[in-house]
Amino acid sequence: MYRIRFHGRGGQGIKTAGRILGSAFFAEGFETQDAPLYGAERRGAPIYATVRAARMPIIERGPLRCPDLVVVADETLLVAAAAGVLAGVGAQTVMLVCTAMAADVWKERLRFKGPVLALPVQTGATADARFLGAICAGAAARLVGAISRISLEHALAQELAGLEPSDRHDSVEQALAAWDCMSSHAGLVQERAGTSAEELGAPAWIDLSAEPAPSSEAAILVPATSVQVRTGLWRTMRPVIDEDLCHRCSWICSTFCPDGAILVDAEHRPSIDYDHCKGCLVCVAVCPRHAIRSLPERDAQSGGSPS
Numbered sequence: 001m002y003r004i005r006f007h008g009r010g011g012q013g014i015k016t017a018g019r020i021l022g023s024a025f026f027a028e029g030f031e032t033q034d035a036p037l038y039g040a041e042r043r044g045a046p047i048y049a050t051v052r053a054a055r056m057p058i059i060e061r062g063p064l065r066c067p068d069l070v071v072v073a074d075e076t077l078l079v080a081a082a083a084g085v086l087a088g089v090g091a092q093t094v095m096l097v098c099t100a101m102a103a104d105v106w107k108e109r110l111r112f113k114g115p116v117l118a119l120p121v122q123t124g125a126t127a128d129a130r131f132l133g134a135i136c137a138g139a140a141a142r143l144v145g146a147i148s149r150i151s152l153e154h155a156l157a158q159e160l161a162g163l164e165p166s167d168r169h170d171s172v173e174q175a176l177a178a179w180d181c182m183s184s185h186a187g188l189v190q191e192r193a194g195t196s197a198e199e200l201g202a203p204a205w206i207d208l209s210a211e212p213a214p215s216s217e218a219a220i221l222v223p224a225t226s227v228q229v230r231t232g233l234w235r236t237m238r239p240v241i242d243e244d245l246c247h248r249c250s251w252i253c254s255t256f257c258p259d260g261a262i263l264v265d266a267e268h269r270p271s272i273d274y275d276h277c278k279g280c281l282v283c284v285a286v287c288p289r290h291a292i293r294s295l296p297e298r299d300a301q302s303g304g305s306p307s
């Protein structure tokens with residue numbers, strides 16, 4: 001069985017990557033499972049998608065314990081422990097990172113035991129998220145070595161059918177370019193036997209009484225605890241207010257911000273709480289004066305100017 005896990009952020013096409021790869025395996029006659037896993041959060045939050053493929057019925061379910069291939073669309077997740085990119089990896093795991101850095105740098109930094117490959121595409125804040133999913137799927141298809149270019153093209157046509165023709169054309173082109181880019185590593189990811197129930201061992205059961213209700217409820221004992229979660233770490237695009245253009249009609253941007261991340265002072269001047277702004281850019285869209293512009297987060301951190 002092949003076990004592949006794609007990691008990225010909401011909006012980068014990770015779910016689509018899993019679907020494309022799953023469909024490509026299916027076109028080759030494999031049994032497949034593909035499933036995205038994400039919570040209630042949206043753009044910018046870490047998510048992942050898994051694909052299992054085998055030439056026999058797949059009885060494994062749930063998250064991958066030991067992935068054969070981990071594809072990382074956004075390198076900023078590699079240093080975010082909560083994203084779980086390294087969960088279950090071992091010497092048999094191949095890691096493919098979309099990065100401008102050399103693969104050896106990541107291998108050394110992460111002390112990764114298996115092979116690490118770099119896919120030289122723009123990532124994170126500067127990436128065009130429309131194409132990342134297809135790019136990752138194209139590269140993964142080549143690495144597993146069991147998928148023909150024709151099956152990949154078939155899967156791309158099927159899974160990207162809802163896109164605008166020009167976006168679909170560009171996505172397919174970039175996916176096939178990623179396929180070509182990985183040609184010297186074709187087949188590097190090895191198919192491994194399935195895991196038997198005996199190998200998994202007995203689960204560590206925890207007895208929880210369902211009643212009385214207070215003992216099974218979440219225990220939130222004080223108000224406003226969500227402020228402790230610095231969701232600004234998820235941001236890939238940063239909104240920046242141009243004070244010269246701002247008309248101080250601040251009920252607009254501060255009201256529309258879904259995270260309450262735009263603060264307003266006594267003179268109606270808005271400011272953005274970057275610890276909690278997730279970069280959804282709703283404020284950019286609603287500002288009637290076009291006084292809020294967006295800037296890739298990476299450029300913002302290195303002192304760039306808004307675009």
Ligand code: SF4
Pocket residue numbers: 241245246247248249250251252253254270286287288289290291292
């Ligand atoms: S909506 Fe735009 S113009 Fe109005 S306060 Fe917010 S940033 Fe300023």
Ligand code: SF4
Pocket residue numbers: 239256257258259260261262272276277278279280281282283284
């Ligand atoms: S609306 Fe603007 S300030 Fe609020 S979370 Fe989205 S990008 Fe950040």
